[in-house]
Amino acid sequence: MTTAYIYDAIRTPRGRAKASGGLADLTPLQLLATLYEALQQRNGLDPAQIEDVVLGCVTQSGEQAGNVAKASLLYAGWPDHIPGITINRYCSSGLDALNFAGLKVQAGQARAVLAGGVEMMSRVPMMSDKAAIFSDPALIAQCRMLMMGSGADLVASLGEISREEVDQIAYQSQQRAAAARAEGRYKSIIPVQNPVKDITVSEDECIRADTTLDSLAAMEPVFAELGKQGADQLQLATHQQLSSIQHVHTAGNSPAMADAAALILVGDAALGEQLGIAPRVEIVSATSICEDPLEVISGCVLAAQRLLEQQGMNSADVDLFEVHEAFAATSIKCMRELNIHADKLNVNGGVIALGHPMGATGAIMLGTLLDELERQNLGSGLVAASGAAGTGTAMLIRRV
Numbered sequence: 383m384t385t386a387y388i389y390d391a392i393r394t395p396r397g398r399a400k401a402s403g404g405l406a407d408l409t410p411l412q413l414l415a416t417l418y419e420a421l422q423q424r425n426g427l428d429p430a431q432i433e434d435v436v437l438g439c440v441t442q443s444g445e446q447a448g449n450v451a452k453a454s455l456l457y458a459g460w461p462d463h464i465p466g467i468t469i470n471r472y473c474s475s476g477l478d479a480l481n482f483a484g485l486k487v488q489a490g491q492a493r494a495v496l497a498g499g500v501e502m503m504s505r506v507p508m509m510s511d512k513a514a515i516f517s518d519p520a521l522i523a524q525c526r527m528l529m530m531g532s533g534a535d536l537v538a539s540l541g542e543i544s545r546e547e548v549d550q551i552a553y554q555s556q557q558r559a560a561a562a563r564a565e566g567r568y569k570s571i572i573p574v575q576n577p578v579k580d581i582t583v584s585e586d587e588c589i590r591a592d593t594t595l596d597s598l599a600a601m602e603p604v605f606a607e608l609g610k611q612g613a614d615q616l617q618l619a620t621h622q623q624l625s626s627i628q629h630v631h632t633a634g635n636s637p638a639m640a641d642a643a644a645l646i647l648v649g650d651a652a653l654g655e656q657l658g659i660a661p662r663v664e665i666v667s668a669t670s671i672c673e674d675p676l677e678v679i680s681g682c683v684l685a686a687q688r689l690l691e692q693q694g695m696n697s698a699d700v701d702l703f704e705v706h707e708a709f710a711a712t713s714i715k716c717m718r719e720l721n722i723h724a725d726k727l728n729v730n731g732g733v734i735a736l737g738h739p740m741g742a743t744g745a746i747m748l749g750t751l752l753d754e755l756e757r758q759n760l761g762s763g764l765v766a767a768s769g770a771a772g773t774g775t776a777m778l779i780r781r782v
Contacts, residue, residue, distance in 0.1 A: 384647070386488045388748075394482075394640045397504070397737075397738055400504055405504070414500055414511065417643055423688055429464070435465070437511055437741070439451075442468060452468075472773050473743060477766075481499035489661070499745050507646070525771075529608060533709075536605075539627050543711050545630040555731045559586070559730065559731025568750065614627045636708040636710075637735060671685050683774070693778060700778070702755060702762075706744075710734060755781055
């Protein structure tokens with residue numbers, strides 16, 4: 383099997399997903415066009431060398447409908463012969479896109495593939511595709527398809543995770559992200575011009591450096607009402623050891639909605655020789671799996687655990703972990719069940735602080751992990767992302 387290497391990983395800043403956000407005036411196609419141009423210039427890349435593009439996007443509606451991967455190639459003026467495909471595995475989509483690209487290279491189907499994702503949540507709101515699986519009460523109950531926040535509260539209840547513990551994770555995420563931004567650790571960011579607001583966006587906008595434990599403690603739980611509408615009843619019927627669901631997640635310890643895009647250049651050894659650049663990491667292995675749908679967010683933990691088992695490894699064998707901070711309870715579950723020390727997990731903050739542009743998050747996390755491995759001169763890293771219905775994907779990378 384051919385070894386798949388990652389040669390570059392770039393992303394836009396994460397913009398606040400509201401009209402006042404720095405990226406909100408740009409379409410998904412415009413956002414991606416900035417990255418296509420940057421990737422080409424950074425690597426001396428001839429676009430004709432690319433044989434496929436795989437992008438994650440969760441809400442494929444409106445401006446993000448119609449196969450945004452192929453549409454973005456056409457908009458950017460890249461060669462017509464390059465195919466593109468858009469995938470949706472919920473919030474792990476960006477990481478799954480990278481896995482699919484890697485598999486194409488490993489199988490010898492392509493020598494150079496772009497992977498990544500895009501989500502403009504200010505312009506294409508979450509749920510605007512009106513999927514019945516999220517809106518039909520009977521279908522929701524039949525398929526046990528709950529919102530991620532409800533799953534997070536179930537995870538907290540099953541793990542006896544307190545409100546103080548989840549707030550501590552959120553505070554740590556904000557502090558780490560603010561420090562990383564101040565120290566310029568997010569090397570993969572490509573500045574984006576917004577001609578409408580006449581600004582250049584060069585930093586993540588969602589970080590709230592002034593967050594305190596007191597301000598977090600003052601916030602009200604946001605998923606208790608969903609619980610009253612039937613989510614609690616459905617979860618308690620399955621988990622009869624629980625007397626109630628503890629609603630501990632607030633806007634402060636949950637992911638922030640964001641706008642962003644990411645691109646990753648994947649190829650075989652010959653691509654690096656052609657471009658005259660060295661690969662940064664190799665893709666060692668990846669796996670996807672689903673956990674209990676009622677827990678919703680636990681898939682990243684199970685996927686990471688499965689991947690380590692497949693490789694005959696444990697958490698001590700991996701230098702850094704970048705695991706989807708899809709609600710604070712996930713991080714606590716991850717540290718407990720995988721025995722990961724806090725100093726190795728999401729060391730530059732997670733999506734609670736940085737924002738969660740759903741289809742792009744997995745690819746952004748990979749770039750963050752890659753940059754930090756290089757900064758600390760470490761060898762291996764594991765990135766894992768969760769999605770709805772218990773979906774989870776994990777990938778192990780190793781520096782070359």
